[in-house]
Amino acid sequence: MSRVLIVGSSGTHSADGRANVSRLINAVRREAHGLDVADGYVDQQSPTLAEVVRTTAGPRAIVPLLLTRDPLPLRAMVAAARQDPSVSVTAPIGPDWVLAEIGVQRLMEAGARPDDTIVLAADAVTDEAAVEDVSKAARLLSAVWGGRVHVGTLAGLDADLGDAIDVARAYGKRVVVSSYVLTSGVAHDQMLLCGADVVTAPLVPPGAPDQRLVGLVLARARSRSGWLSADDGEHRAAHG
Template structure:
């Protein structure tokens, strides 16, 4: 897109969607918190699946330069492709990098560990949803490194399915150290994935990054920072659709 930076006045918070009523409520509170802090910007939310409004419909019913910020913790290919496809409906729409991995999420993850009663001598396992793409595996590996750096100790990785080490196996490996095993839930909200983590057999399982109650202001700031960043945009095959928020 030529002619310099295009300033967007519409921020679309894009989510994968969930069946969980609690998870839906938590995401809604996060979107509302972003709306309160997005001074001068219109904020809309759209969903890839399981919830409405559909992201593509939000794109169709809004106008002008818009930026979609994926509420994704990795470059999860299915929802991310759907978001890119929605952006291609209008050349004035772009998709930013997902919110994860990021130092902010690592800081919140450590806060969840402390809230759950994790101790310095515990074995920590970062638990992620099913991974089916190498980029998502890389993102979870980075998330574990960031969590390890903030926590100050080793962090194992376990996934619910797909690529990388399964969560059950990761817990067995962590338990071999003869310590308590604490699962750090690398999921955004309550839902089926977090329910599986709660039933994994760990001694302690943390709350999601967005639990019930008021959203963490650091996460609100992260969403807005992604939207305003001029680096790390996700682009389509044509390499276009760059829109910056100002």
């Protein structure tokens, strides 16, 4: 029996965002030799993860298309996994060196220059574990970019994006926002209006998905060392 990779996504109302995620999942499906690939969603799209778990069988891994240990979608994914002991939840895809490399590519595509002030912008963070993940994402981006990276979030426990941009302006340089979001949607729309001089495209823009990201999703699915049991996953989602 083939193992099943369930790509778990938060879901989005954005038509562009849905199309971009769908292209990513189809690219994963094409490269997933020896794995059957299904997709499920926490909210706003169907099928739900619970439905996918009920209609599949055998060893299954839910790979969260999450850039941090965001507690709300992660709890939902763990709850879906608890329906069947054959289902595990892997670590989210972020933070990771691969995402930092793609983030630098987005900076270069946006015309960022070495003397710009870079602010990594993330969606709202409401959990200490997610705050740690955003900070780690900024450190990885800084290492690949080769310069300092500030951090701002749209809401929650970390520095407000608007405040972070105000601080960045004190350096007297252009402020470039590195969008730490997966795809188009409300969060990226808000980043475009944040007052920065330049805002990068999401990690998954229109067009063919980056093969490095495809490989990252597959690596999560195939590395059992990163898997969480349902009970462990619920504990981590609740406590970080």
